[in-house]
Amino acid sequence: MYRGRVSSVRGRWLVVIPLLLLMVACDQTSKRLAAELLEGLGPHPYMGGSVVFLYAENSGAFLGLGARLTDAARFWLFTVGVSAMLLVFLIKLHRAESWLELAGWSLIVGGGLGNLIDRVLREGRVIDFLRVGVGELKTGIFNFADAAIVAGLVVLLVASLASPPAPPRVSRASRENG
Numbered sequence: 001m002y003r004g005r006v007s008s009v010r011g012r013w014l015v016v017i018p019l020l021l022l023m024v025a026c027d028q029t030s031k032r033l034a035a036e037l038l039e040g041l042g043p044h045p046y047m048g049g050s051v052v053f054l055y056a057e058n059s060g061a062f063l064g065l066g067a068r069l070t071d072a073a074r075f076w077l078f079t080v081g082v083s084a085m086l087l088v089f090l091i092k093l094h095r096a097e098s099w100l101e102l103a104g105w106s107l108i109v110g111g112g113l114g115n116l117i118d119r120v121l122r123e124g125r126v127i128d129f130l131r132v133g134v135g136e137l138k139t140g141i142f143n144f145a146d147a148a149i150v151a152g153l154v155v156l157l158v159a160s161l162a163s164p165p166a167p168p169r170v171s172r173a174s175r176e177n178g
Helices: 009-038 071-095 099-121 142-162 174-175
Strands: 045-047 049-058 126-134
Touching: 009 049, 009 099, 009 126, 009 142, 045 099, 071 099, 099 126
Parallel strands: none
Antiparallel strands: 045 049, 049 126
């Protein structure tokens, strides 16, 4: 079922719209809770330090990349540029051929929307609040939207590995000579 083709546009959007709304709601709620419960406090480690809750505001992208750019450059890159990318991803989502592709693009778009909302409402900053790891191997600080984007990429990778290869294209010259 999940690898099968998405047959109707209506069925596609009956899945996508609630999923996007749920993703954005979970992301924004978790960030609001992080701001209320963690801001101004130090790290809160759990499970022997494997899970750490801590409040951070990130003006850059993944792991703070671009945080030292000017405000104008960050606006154009992280607000305008990401908005344009999300429009492209919505087109990819609309054209998804399998339920796995649909799920992957939905996770990416939902996560992207969650972080974009933060950038618009928080003067270009995104709230991060979670770090996980084992021993010296730890992630950077991230949020629900970031996790959704990474999960979406994994789902798209699985979808690409699960889909049968496309039949070879035969050129017009080959058909005429063949």
